[in-house]
Amino acid sequence: MKRNENTELILFTKENTITEGLKDGTPIVIGYIPLGLAFGVIAANTGLTIWQIFLMSLLIFSGSGQYIAVGMLAVGAPIIAIIITTTLINSRYLLLSASLAPYVKKLPAWMVAFLSHGITDEVYAVSLNHFKEYSATGGYIFGVALASHLSWILSTTIGALMGNFLGDVKKFGINFALTAMFISLLVMQINNKMTLFVAFLGGVLAIVIYGVWGTKLNILIAAIISATIGVGVKQWLQRS
Amino acid sequence: MASKILIIILGMALINYLFRMLPLVVLSRIDLPEIIMDWLHFVPVAVLAAIVAQGIFIPENNIILSWKNIYLWSAIPCIAIAWKTKNLTYTLIVGMATMALIEYIK
Numbered sequence: 001m002k003r004n005e006n007t008e009l010i011l012f013t014k015e016n017t018i019t020e021g022l023k024d025g026t027p028i029v030i031g032y033i034p035l036g037l038a039f040g041v042i043a044a045n046t047g048l049t050i051w052q053i054f055l056m057s058l059l060i061f062s063g064s065g066q067y068i069a070v071g072m073l074a075v076g077a078p079i080i081a082i083i084i085t086t087t088l089i090n091s092r093y094l095l096l097s098a099s100l101a102p103y104v105k106k107l108p109a110w111m112v113a114f115l116s117h118g119i120t121d122e123v124y125a126v127s128l129n130h131f132k133e134y135s136a137t138g139g140y141i142f143g144v145a146l147a148s149h150l151s152w153i154l155s156t157t158i159g160a161l162m163g164n165f166l167g168d169v170k171k172f173g174i175n176f177a178l179t180a181m182f183i184s185l186l187v188m189q190i191n192n193k194m195t196l197f198v199a200f201l202g203g204v205l206a207i208v209i210y211g212v213w214g215t216k217l218n219i220l221i222a223a224i225i226s227a228t229i230g231v232g233v234k235q236w237l238q239r240s
Numbered sequence: 241m242a243s244k245i246l247i248i249i250l251g252m253a254l255i256n257y258l259f260r261m262l263p264l265v266v267l268s269r270i271d272l273p274e275i276i277m278d279w280l281h282f283v284p285v286a287v288l289a290a291i292v293a294q295g296i297f298i299p300e301n302n303i304i305l306s307w308k309n310i311y312l313w314s315a316i317p318c319i320a321i322a323w324k325t326k327n328l329t330y331t332l333i334v335g336m337a338t339m340a341l342i343e344y345i346k
Contacts, residue, residue: 027332052245059253069248079244083251092287093259099283101267109265116261121291128284176314179295180335183315186288187322187331195285202286203293210294211303219290226289227282231275 021143024130028122028144029151031178035063036152039070040159046074053160057153061120065090066156068216092220096124103128103136111138118145122178125185132188194234201226310346314339 036057043053048070056066065086072082097119104112115138119127123145130140190196205222209215272280296311297303304311318335325331 024328027328030332047241048245052242052249056249056252059249060256062252062256065252065256069252073245073248079247079251082248083255086252087255090256090259093256094263095283096287097260097263098267099280099287101264102272102277102280104264104268107268109269112265112268113261116264117257119260119264121287125284125288176311176318176335176339177332179292179311179315180318180332181328182288182292182295183318183335184322184326184328184331186285186292187319188326189285189288195282198282199285199289202289206290206293207297207303207305210298219287219294222290223283223286226286227279230282230286231279234278235275 018139018143018146020130021140021145022147023143024126024140025123025144025147027177027181027184028126028148031122031181032063032148032151033155033177034175035178036155037159037162039063039066040156040161041163042067043070043156044160044163046070048073048160050157050160054153054157057156058149061118061149061152062086062090063120063152064216089216091217092121092223093119095220095223096121100124100128103131104141107136107138115141115145118142118149120148122181123148125182129185129188194230197233198226198230201229310339310342313342 040053043056043066044050048056056069060066068089069082069086072085097116100119104115107115118141123141126144127136127141134140186199190199202222205225206218209218209221215221292315296315297305297309299309299311314335317338318331321327321334322331
């Protein structure tokens with residue numbers, strides 16, 4: 001069912017079932033495996049129990065945040081420092097969430113509130129790509145988020161259990177899986193000169209900002225600046 | 241240590257959830273001005289480009305701007321296939337296969 005402004009609460013349509021979501025979530029499932037396994041191993045080495053790791057992955061569901069937290073725990077950082085740092089790193093979720101909001105207008109607030117727990121970079125990118133052509137449904141988002149979340153919980157927990165038996169997963173090229181997925185999603189978002197321009201800006205700024213300030217906020221800041229410049233240029237072109 | 245970890249987990253979980261939930265729920269219930277909508281439409285491509293650039297050029301917390309960057313080598317065929325096929329699965333396979341090959345050759 002193509003995008004239709006008059007449609008109301010849509011739980012399932014042919015292209016928007018949970019199954020579609022689960023299917024589209026497969027690259028994420030694959031990408032999370034090496035990340036999750038590695039995290040499990042590191043977290044267990046830091047002294048976290050299987051239960052704590054499971055709880056982290058279940059309740060937080062953030063690779064970057066979890067990695068940083070464990071790293072800081074390992075060096076004995078105070079609670080407040082860990083919470084502030086992870087808050088800053090994950091502040092980009094505000095941006096992702098805001099840009100996803102227009103697509104979920106027709107979904108009831110309680111459903112959106114429930115689904116929002118599963119919005120990671122990857123779930124966001126896959127969902128957004130789907131919404132270019134199809135109306136957002138609760139079922140679809142749930143499918144993508146569920147597949148991803150399960151993969152994350154399982155791989156982090158298994159990583160913790162298996163410890164160092166795993167050896168080097170790099171030989172399967174799995175360490176490139178997530179980047180490959182993001183490349184695909186990025187390319188699908190670029191369909192004219194403006195988007196190409198903003199993409200170029202975003203990429204360059206992300207590197208430059210990191211190079212100059214070494215901040216983990218580089219993605220957030222780069223995105224804000226390039227989106228703003230993009231709108232500025234678009235407005236300027238429309239006026240002239 | 242156990243209670244410290246529990247507090248951190250719960251604190252992070254709460255903040256993360258609020259960051260994800262509030263804009264999604266609140267901003268989808270109000271009408272945003274057109275310029276904000278325009279801005280939000282640029283956000284995905286900007287964020288994705290930043291993430292990709294970081295994945296290729298800052299793979300392990302160090303900037304690698306050289307032709308020896310194996311992530312760059314894996315990215316080139318990956319981008320080509322992504323552009324040509326616009327298919328997630330093919331892109332993933334090409335990307336991973338290229339990286340596996342490079343790791344094998346190393």
